[in-house]
Amino acid sequence: MPRGPFQYLPFLRRRRAERRPVTAPSLRTRTGLSTRLSENLIRIKETVAGSNDIMIREFKAGDHRQVGAAIFYVEGMVDNAVVNDEILKTIMIEARQVHSADRTPSHSLLTLAKESVVSVGDVTITGNFDELLFHVLSGNVAVLFDGYGEALVVNAKGWEQRGVKEPTTQSIIRGPRDGFTETLRVNTALVRRRIRDPNLTVEISHGGRRTKTDIAILFIRGIANPSIVDEVRKRLNTIDIDAVLESGYIEQLIEDNWWGPFSTIKDTERPDDVVGTLLEGRVAIMVDNSPFALVVPATLSSFITSSEDYYFRWPIATLVRLLRYGSMFVALTLPAFYIALASYHPEMIPTELAISIAATRSGVPFPVYVEAFMMEIAIELLREAGIRLPGPIGQTIGIVGGLIVGEAAVQAGIVSPIIVIVVATTAIASFATPSYSFGLGVRILRFPLMVLAGALGLYGVVWGLLAILVHLVTLRSFGVGFMSPFTPARPEDIARDSLIRLPLLSFQRRPSFIEPQDSDRLDDERQNDRVKGDTFDNE
Amino acid sequence: MTPLITSSRVVQIAVLLLIATVVAGCWDREEIDNRDFVLSTGIDLAGPEDVGTDLGTSTSPDGEPISSSDRKLRYTIEFPIWRALAQQQSGGDGSSGQRFTKPAQVISSTATTVFEAGRLMSLRVHRRIFFGHMDLLAISEEVAREEGIAQVVDVFERDPELTRRFVVAITDGEARELLLLAPKEESFVGTYVKGIIERREKSSRMVNGDFNRLLISLHGNKSAVLPMVRVAEDEVVMGGAAVIKDYKMVGKLAELETRGLLFIQNRVRGGSVVLSDPEKPWGDLVFQIGSSQTRVSPELRDGEIVFRIDISVEGILNEQRTLNILWDEPLIEQVEQAVSGRIDHEVRRALEVLQNVLQADVMGFGESLHRNLPDVWNHVSQDWEETYLPGVKAEITVKSNVRRIGLIR
Numbered sequence: 037m038p039r040g041p042f043q044y045l046p047f048l049r050r051r052r053a054e055r056r057p058v059t060a061p062s063l064r065t066r067t068g069l070s071t072r073l074s075e076n077l078i079r080i081k082e083t084v085a086g087s088n089d090i091m092i093r094e095f096k097a098g099d100h101r102q103v104g105a106a107i108f109y110v111e112g113m114v115d116n117a118v119v120n121d122e123i124l125k126t127i128m129i130e131a132r133q134v135h136s137a138d139r140t141p142s143h144s145l146l147t148l149a150k151e152s153v154v155s156v157g158d159v160t161i162t163g164n165f166d167e168l169l170f171h172v173l174s175g176n177v178a179v180l181f182d183g184y185g186e187a188l189v190v191n192a193k194g195w196e197q198r199g200v201k202e203p204t205t206q207s208i209i210r211g212p213r214d215g216f217t218e219t220l221r222v223n224t225a226l227v228r229r230r231i232r233d234p235n236l237t238v239e240i241s242h243g244g245r246r247t248k249t250d251i252a253i254l255f256i257r258g259i260a261n262p263s264i265v266d267e268v269r270k271r272l273n274t275i276d277i278d279a280v281l282e283s284g285y286i287e288q289l290i291e292d293n294w295w296g297p298f299s300t301i302k303d304t305e306r307p308d309d310v311v312g313t314l315l316e317g318r319v320a321i322m323v324d325n326s327p328f329a330l331v332v333p334a335t336l337s338s339f340i341t342s343s344e345d346y347y348f349r350w351p352i353a354t355l356v357r358l359l360r361y362g363s364m365f366v367a368l369t370l371p372a373f374y375i376a377l378a379s380y381h382p383e384m385i386p387t388e389l390a391i392s393i394a395a396t397r398s399g400v401p402f403p404v405y406v407e408a409f410m411m412e413i414a415i416e417l418l419r420e421a422g423i424r425l426p427g428p429i430g431q432t433i434g435i436v437g438g439l440i441v442g443e444a445a446v447q448a449g450i451v452s453p454i455i456v457i458v459v460a461t462t463a464i465a466s467f468a469t470p471s472y473s474f475g476l477g478v479r480i481l482r483f484p485l486m487v488l489a490g491a492l493g494l495y496g497v498v499w500g501l502l503a504i505l506v507h508l509v510t511l512r513s514f515g516v517g518f519m520s521p522f523t524p525a526r527p528e529d530i531a532r533d534s535l536i537r538l539p540l541l542s543f544q545r546r547p548s549f550i551e552p553q554d555s556d557r558l559d560d561e562r563q564n565d566r567v568k569g570d571t572f573d574n575e
Numbered sequence: 576m577t578p579l580i581t582s583s584r585v586v587q588i589a590v591l592l593l594i595a596t597v598v599a600g601c602w603d604r605e606e607i608d609n610r611d612f613v614l615s616t617g618i619d620l621a622g623p624e625d626v627g628t629d630l631g632t633s634t635s636p637d638g639e640p641i642s643s644s645d646r647k648l649r650y651t652i653e654f655p656i657w658r659a660l661a662q663q664q665s666g667g668d669g670s671s672g673q674r675f676t677k678p679a680q681v682i683s684s685t686a687t688t689v690f691e692a693g694r695l696m697s698l699r700v701h702r703r704i705f706f707g708h709m710d711l712l713a714i715s716e717e718v719a720r721e722e723g724i725a726q727v728v729d730v731f732e733r734d735p736e737l738t739r740r741f742v743v744a745i746t747d748g749e750a751r752e753l754l755l756l757a758p759k760e761e762s763f764v765g766t767y768v769k770g771i772i773e774r775r776e777k778s779s780r781m782v783n784g785d786f787n788r789l790l791i792s793l794h795g796n797k798s799a800v801l802p803m804v805r806v807a808e809d810e811v812v813m814g815g816a817a818v819i820k821d822y823k824m825v826g827k828l829a830e831l832e833t834r835g836l837l838f839i840q841n842r843v844r845g846g847s848v849v850l851s852d853p854e855k856p857w858g859d860l861v862f863q864i865g866s867s868q869t870r871v872s873p874e875l876r877d878g879e880i881v882f883r884i885d886i887s888v889e890g891i892l893n894e895q896r897t898l899n900i901l902w903d904e905p906l907i908e909q910v911e912q913a914v915s916g917r918i919d920h921e922v923r924r925a926l927e928v929l930q931n932v933l934q935a936d937v938m939g940f941g942e943s944l945h946r947n948l949p950d951v952w953n954h955v956s957q958d959w960e961e962t963y964l965p966g967v968k969a970e971i972t973v974k975s976n977v978r979r980i981g982l983i984r
Contacts, residue, residue, distance in 0.1 A: 378607040383707025383738065387766070390612065390708055391655055397608040398657030404606055493604070
């Protein structure tokens with residue numbers, strides 16, 4: 037075994053090529069059901085070992101109530117009305133017409149129940165014990181009959197769930213207000229409702245040996261680049277973990293680069309955002325129990341983009357885009373620049389300002405970088421504490437921490453007013469990035485830049501920025517360069533939808549760096565006809 | 576045979592590059608408030624009161640006093656007092672009596688040379704003295720005339736900390752006196768003087784004292800013009816120009832002579848020409864220069880060097896003693912001619928002083944000759960200012976144009 041610095045971190049040694057595809061093992065083992073109901077029930081009871089949320093109810097069915105039957109479900113995960121009215125009632129009462137002696141397949145109690153008794157849309161038959169168990173644990177209802185080696189699986193899912201609410205991390209002014217919820221089916225429906233195209237494909241797989249969480253891959257056949265779709269499938273297949281609790285698990289397990297501060301997979305709470313990216317030829321991944329959908333491939337520009345940009349007219353969208361890029365830079369570098377200028381290069385500050393800074397700093401006992409670190413840490417504390425604290429108290433703490441403590445610190449001469457302005461501006465700028473997870477990367481990198489500024493001045497800041505730039509251009513997300521379309525340069529994409537957003541009429545093609553199968557988007561011929569034809573004079 | 580680039584060599588180069596990147600960092604970290612920002616510097620000749628000011632004077636075994644008693648230069652700096660400024664900012668209008676005390680300190684040291692005097696400042700100032708924001712270098716007329724400005728300029732040219740955008744001015748009296756001045760609405764003399772210089776186009780009666788331009792001029796032909804500044808009671812007054820020749824001040828130009836020089840140099844951007852003739856219908860009249868363009872071209876005519884100076888001035892009428900409106904064309908033409916005459920006079924005055932009295936080529940005639948008639952220049956360059964410059968003929972034509980009469984009625 038090679039000895040190296042990473043020998044104690046075995047996961048580092050495993051290269052991506054060695055990741056082997058994993059199939060969910062338990063689903064494949066062929067253990068058929070017994071034809072005797074009592075045996076099946078005993079086996080079920082043994083398997084679930086006394087969990088009292090699992091309901092097994094035995095009853096008699098058939099014309100003379102001579103056929104033993106049982107339904108088996110998890111309480112709380114099924115809709116009781118469906119279970120009572122559509123399953124129990126129908127089988128108990130209406131199945132009496134069935135002759136128990138008639139065991140021909142077309143007249144068997146099982147097929148009859150499926151075909152003409154149970155009035156629920158999603159009904160399947162399975163003869164596999166593990167599959168049955170999986171369905172029941174997912175919230176379906178199993179109906180077993182004595183004398184049949186198969187069971188009826190009825191979809192009666194119905195648990196308490198959070199409704200569709202406005203997304204909290206990606207609020208917008210103009211645009212739909214709905215956000216994803218924790219239920220995968222609701223989420224896929226939110227997307228499907230926006231694309232009435234049969235080519236919208238929703239592929240379900242399962243992840244997590246124990247949780248067996250539903251994972252959906254969404255893409256539009258004929259637009260999405262098949263190689264990206266294949267890559268997504270391949271990477272999802274390599275996941276072999278006991279539990280997938282949130283899409284963050286999937287994100288971290290399939291991302292291209294797990295060392296850097298930046299996420300190479302975009303997460304979003306907005307269905308319209310997902311639909312927009314699907315139409316660009318990207319692929320979305322949704323995970324049950326998570327209101328955050330993942331979108332690949334992600335680029336820097338996709339993190340700076342908000343779906344609102346396409347709903348507003350283009351001049352304001354462009355202005356806002358530029359503002360966001362600017363604020364990203366400010367959030368990353370402002371404290372570092374302040375440290376560098378105030379400690380090393382006061383000649384670069386305009387004279388009046390330099391005098392003012394020096395005057396307000398006189399009497400402050402710490403060097404600028406200590407001051408800046410103190411305030412940045414205080415702000416980070418406020419941010420973290422603000423998330424933990426319950427709503428109304430959070431606001432109070434924000435005011436007390438931000439205003440009162442800040443003001444008092446200045447009055448006491450611990451910090452200068454300028455640093456309060458710098459830190460506050462930085463904090464505000466860091467919230468202007470539409471993507472919270474990308475903002476986190478910027479938030480982390482601010483600190484190494486501050487260290488470099490404190491140690492080497494502007495020279496260090498420039499080196500740090502260069503290193504970040506080098507890192508960014510080497511990043512890839514599912515085969516697409518992270519800095520696309522800037523580098524590798526795609527002039528048409530840069531012009532249309534990057535730093536600036538041109539009018540929608542110019543969106544004749546989908547972004548080329550994703551290499552969609554069908555790149556035609558908009559045909560402006562009719563619009564041009566309208567402009568030329570001067571419709572108002574036609575009468 | 577080993578290949579030219581081995582892996583160990585790659586490592587070596589990589590290590591060298593890494594060291595280079597780290598070692599080259601900025602090493603002079605000094606917090607902004609631990610620096611004293613010198614806003615103006617003054618250079619005077621040391622007076623008798625400055626001799627023997629050092630504390631370490633002692634007598635050596637052979638009886639000679641060991642001190643720098645042959646001190647020649649007094650070096651004065653003005654820098655803000657951070658605490659005073661901070662109090663002013665936070666205190667606001669509270670103590671109105673203290674508002675006009677100057678929040679700056681003026682400290683002098685003396686030595687034989689400028690650089691040494693600057694170094695000796697560290698005996699008197701406890702912070703790092705920082706020149707990155709210097710606005711004004713004031714040199715007293717005494718120094719400029721007797722010592723010359725070469726060594727002063729040299730020290731400041733060598734200092735990498737300085738920007739070259741500060742103003743160099745010659746003070747009528749002592750430079751220290753100027754630095755001690757407390758202007759009423761500005762805290763620092765340097766900023767005040769720089770502000771006046773930036774407004775010079777309102778009058779065109781003084782020159783620009785930009786350090787960079789001074790260096791270009793001095794490195795060109797050792798001569799230059801610098802603005803004059805004077806302390807009058809508690810005010811700063813500027814105007815006119817000091818003429819430097821061979822690094823030494825040789826004389827002054829009056830305000831209007833200065834404007835004549837600026838006309839030749841094509842640097843007039845404003846100012847006003849006053850016509851005063853009670854016999855004309857306008858009485859007193861002010862022509863405000865809006866723009867001015869000068870072309871200087873040397874010619875060789877019958878063995879004589881002739882400089883053609885074509886000035887065209889455009890402007891508006893701004894003030895008039897009488898209320899006769901100058902509507903008609905002939906009257907306007909008369910005004911234009913009168914204005915041209917005034918400007919012609921100013922230029923002639925300037926040329927006479929510079930060519931004959933001071934014999935200093937601050938107009939840049941030599942350079943113009945060098946560019947346009949290099950053969951002639953080669954012939955005369957040896958003894959240009961003393962021998963040939965006074966004999967140069969100037970053909971001045973001024974065209975004035977009254978663009979607007981400045982009245983609507």
